[in-house]
Amino acid sequence: MRTLFLNPPSFEGFDGGASSRWPASREIESYWYPVWLCYPAGMLADSKVVDAPPHKISIDQTVRMGKDFELLVLYTSTPGFHVDVKMAQMMKDVNPKLKVAFVGPPVTIEPDKTLLANKAIDFVVRREFDYQIADYANGKPLEELPGVSFRRNGQIVNNPEGPAIENLDELPWVTKVYKRDLDVTRYNVPFLLNPFLAFYTSRGCPALCTFCLWPQTHSGHRWRLRSTDDVANEVRYAKEQFPNVKEIFFDDDTFNYRKERTIELCRKLQPLKATWSCTSRVTTDYDTLKAMREAGCRLLIVGYESGDPQILKNIKKGATVDMAQRFTANCKKLGLLVHGDFIIGLPGESRDSIRRTIDFAKRLDTETIQVSIAHPYPGTEFYDYVKKNDLITIDSMTDETGHQLPNVVYPGLDRAELVEFVEQFYGEYFFRPRVVWRIVKKAIFNNDERRRLTKEAREYMALRSKRKRFVADQKAAKPPAAVAGAPSASGD
Numbered sequence: 001m002r003t004l005f006l007n008p009p010s011f012e013g014f015d016g017g018a019s020s021r022w023p024a025s026r027e028i029e030s031y032w033y034p035v036w037l038c039y040p041a042g043m044l045a046d047s048k049v050v051d052a053p054p055h056k057i058s059i060d061q062t063v064r065m066g067k068d069f070e071l072l073v074l075y076t077s078t079p080g081f082h083v084d085v086k087m088a089q090m091m092k093d094v095n096p097k098l099k100v101a102f103v104g105p106p107v108t109i110e111p112d113k114t115l116l117a118n119k120a121i122d123f124v125v126r127r128e129f130d131y132q133i134a135d136y137a138n139g140k141p142l143e144e145l146p147g148v149s150f151r152r153n154g155q156i157v158n159n160p161e162g163p164a165i166e167n168l169d170e171l172p173w174v175t176k177v178y179k180r181d182l183d184v185t186r187y188n189v190p191f192l193l194n195p196f197l198a199f200y201t202s203r204g205c206p207a208l209c210t211f212c213l214w215p216q217t218h219s220g221h222r223w224r225l226r227s228t229d230d231v232a233n234e235v236r237y238a239k240e241q242f243p244n245v246k247e248i249f250f251d252d253d254t255f256n257y258r259k260e261r262t263i264e265l266c267r268k269l270q271p272l273k274a275t276w277s278c279t280s281r282v283t284t285d286y287d288t289l290k291a292m293r294e295a296g297c298r299l300l301i302v303g304y305e306s307g308d309p310q311i312l313k314n315i316k317k318g319a320t321v322d323m324a325q326r327f328t329a330n331c332k333k334l335g336l337l338v339h340g341d342f343i344i345g346l347p348g349e350s351r352d353s354i355r356r357t358i359d360f361a362k363r364l365d366t367e368t369i370q371v372s373i374a375h376p377y378p379g380t381e382f383y384d385y386v387k388k389n390d391l392i393t394i395d396s397m398t399d400e401t402g403h404q405l406p407n408v409v410y411p412g413l414d415r416a417e418l419v420e421f422v423e424q425f426y427g428e429y430f431f432r433p434r435v436v437w438r439i440v441k442k443a444i445f446n447n448d449e450r451r452r453l454t455k456e457a458r459e460y461m462a463l464r465s466k467r468k469r470f471v472a473d474q475k476a477a478k479p480p481a482a483v484a485g486a487p488s489a490s491g492d
Contacts, residue, residue, distance in 0.1 A: 001070040001099070001137040002046050005037040008074055008084050009052040009059050028456045031187045033198045035174055035251060036103075036129075036218075037075055041181070042172025043134040049177055054186035059087055066091030066098050073133055076104045078377055079397060081117075089120040101136070103129045105217035109379035111149035112156050123150035126158075127218055128165055128203075164204070164219075168226040173234045174199050179241055190456055191299065191339040191368045192277060193246035197238050201231045201265065205253030207281070208316040209303075210381035211346065214253060217379040223257060232268035239274055247298065250278040257281065259288045266295035277301070282319045282327040289330055299337040299367070302327075307360020308353035311346050315382070321360065328364045338366040344425065345374035345418050347385055349410055354421050358428055365434070371425045373404045373418060405470070416474035419467050426460075 031054035041049045048069075052062055066072065072091060076084045088100045099122045107114045107124035114124050125132045125148050132145045142150045146162025165171070175197060178184060185195050204222045205215040215221050235248060255278035256262040262284075269276070277299040278292075304324050306312055312319060331338050342361055344354060361369060375397050376383035386392040386408050393415070397407045406418040429435065443450040 002068070003041070003044050003048075003071040003073060003133070003137050004065060004069040005034075005041045005047060005049045006062065006072060006074045007034040007037060007049075007051045007053065008076070008080065008087055009057060009062060028190045028459050030189045032189065032251070033174070033178065033182070033187060034075065035199055037073065038174035038177040038181075039171050040073070040130045040133040042174065042177045043130070044137050047137070049181040051182060051186075054188075055183060059083075059090075063087065063090045063094055066094040069095070069098060071099045071101065071137055073101045073103060073129075076102050076106055078106050081106055081114075085118045085121070089118055092120040099123075101125060101129075101133065103133075105213055105377065105379060107149075108217050111158060115149060115151060115156055123148055125149075126161060127220070130165065130171065164222055164224060166224055168200075168203060168224055169230045173237065175234055175238045175241065184242060184245060189249075190452070191301075191337075192249055193275065193298070194452075195242075195245050196247040196249055197242060197245050198249040198251040199234065200252050201226050201250050201255065202252045202257075206257060207254060207318055209305075209318075210315045210385065211343070211374060211376070212253075213377050213380060216381065217377070219253065223254075225261060228261070228265040228268045231265060232272065235269060235272055235274050235276075239272065246275065248274055248276040250276060252279055254281055255279050256284050256288055256292065259285065262288050263291045266291040266297075270295040272296075279303075282324040284327060286330045286334075289327075289334055289336060293334045293336055297336060299339060300331065301339045301341065302366070303341045304361070304364070305341065305343050306346060306353065307357040308348075311348050311353055311357075314347040324360075324364065328366065338364075340364060340366040340369045342369060342371050342425070343374050344371060344421050345406055345408055345410075345413075347382065349374075350413060351417075354425075358425050361425070361429055362432070367438070369426075369429055371422050373406050373422060374408060375404065376408055414474070414478075416471045416478075419474075420471050423464060423467055 031051075034049060034051045037049055037051075041047045050057065050062065050065065052058075072088065074084055074088060084102070088102070092098050092100060100120055102114055102121050102124045108126040111124050111126055115121055123142055125145075127147055129147070132148055135145060136142065142148050143157075143159070146159055149156060149158045151157070178197065184197060187196065187198075188194050189196065202223060202225045204220045204224050205212070206221055206223050207215070208221070209215075238245065238248060274296050275298050276296050278297065278301070280300040280302050282302060282304070305315065305317060307321060309321055312321070328338060340361060342357060344357075374382070376386045376392060383392075391408050391410060393407050393409055397405060406415040409415060409418075430439075439453065443453050
């Protein structure tokens with residue numbers, strides 16, 4: 001079957017779909033690769049991957065593609081699901097013979113609800129979907145495919161799940177699909193060197209963070225590894241086929257979880273002289289970081305999440321504030337840049353805990369940061385917690401363009417304050433003299449950086465204005481006595 005693998009245009013400029021661990025639009029327009037879709041696409045010669053958002057493909061253009069294919073595989077997200085369902089129906093209206101499969105975390109958690117949402121969806125594949133999609137496209141019936149849910153005689157059938165894929169070396173290289181179907185210059189992440197490529201060296205994550213979407217709904221907690229030779233060979237291929245690419249990003253849930261494997265891989269990467277970045281936990285020791293730096297590692301994405309010790313325990317982070325400080329100091333000593341991720345609104349959050357996190361981030365002083373609003377996605381332990389404690393609201397978790405809005409409230413901490421604290425976090429962090437100089441210095445000496453920073457500043461200021469309006473509207477809708485005081489600032 002001629003197969004279309006689609007990361008849909010759920011919202012204009014939406015960058016929170018396929019391959020996004022945090023399904024929402026970013027403050028700065030960013031596009032990650034649809035890696036999950038590219039694995040099964042690499043198994044089917046007569047297939048095509050369409051990544052609509054970065055390639056600026058509209059809903060109308062996407063719908064018209066329906067007539068050229070026999071099977072549509074659409075990677076959906078919780079925020080974009082309602083739009084994706086309508087799009088699938090429109091594509092089926094154009095081509096009534098088109099078979100439609102939905103994949104992604106929402107369908108894993110609620111397969112029946114997904115199939116009941118619209119009869120245009122013929123089946124869903126729960127969790128990993130690589131071989132099931134390839135086998136179906138090659139003629140295998142749905143009844144024989146593990147992890148598939150579908151309709152039969154008016155009833156929904158949920159096939160038992162099969163085992164996770166253990167031999168990742170048998171999967172195709174996604175970089176070959178990028179070469180075939182994608183324009184790599186369309187992908188941009190502010191803290192990476194652009195253009196960049198991204199792919200995985202492993203699947204799954206042994207960590208138990210209660211809020212994290214993929215290990216709980218998609219890839220699982222079992223950590224499965226590609227061989228270091230296979231990874232090094234794909235890096236070599238990528239360097240040869242994409243000479244304009246400035247950086248490779250290893251987009252694993254946790255790239256350096258095991259010291260021995262990381263050091264072995266670094267030995268294979270070092271002769272290739274590639275510049276690369278990756279995810280990291282703060283539990284990584286100095287020797288491992290040193291091996292990574294010597295093998296070409298430039299930057300680490302690190303989920304610090306919070307500077308409050310109790311919140312780190314609440315979310316089962318498996319790390320402490322002291323570990324984070326020691327890790328960050330080691331990175332600076334070795335010349336490794338760090339992009340720090342923080343979350344506002346995790347279980348146990350209060351004004352005081354947010355204040356501690358802002359101060360903690362300023363002490364760490366990583367190269368860049370991202371501050372997200374905690375979202376309890378269905379299927380996560382965090383979601384179960386807020387449902388049990390009646391903390392979740394009926395409000396949408398995104399606005400009309402996919403940007404985050406809070407849908408969790410805590411005693412004495414409402415939606416407006418959570419958004420206000422995000423803006424205060426960014427303001428206190430970036431408008432410090434040393435950080436301003438760090439940014440200005442890049443703009444002075446690098447024309448590309450100057451253009452990029454100018455664009456990002458425009459995008460961020462537009463979102464900042466929108467957030468201020470949201471806060472004002474929320475406060476105006478509350479009785480005067482209920483309006484809390486503005487968050488207080490703390491010195492650097």
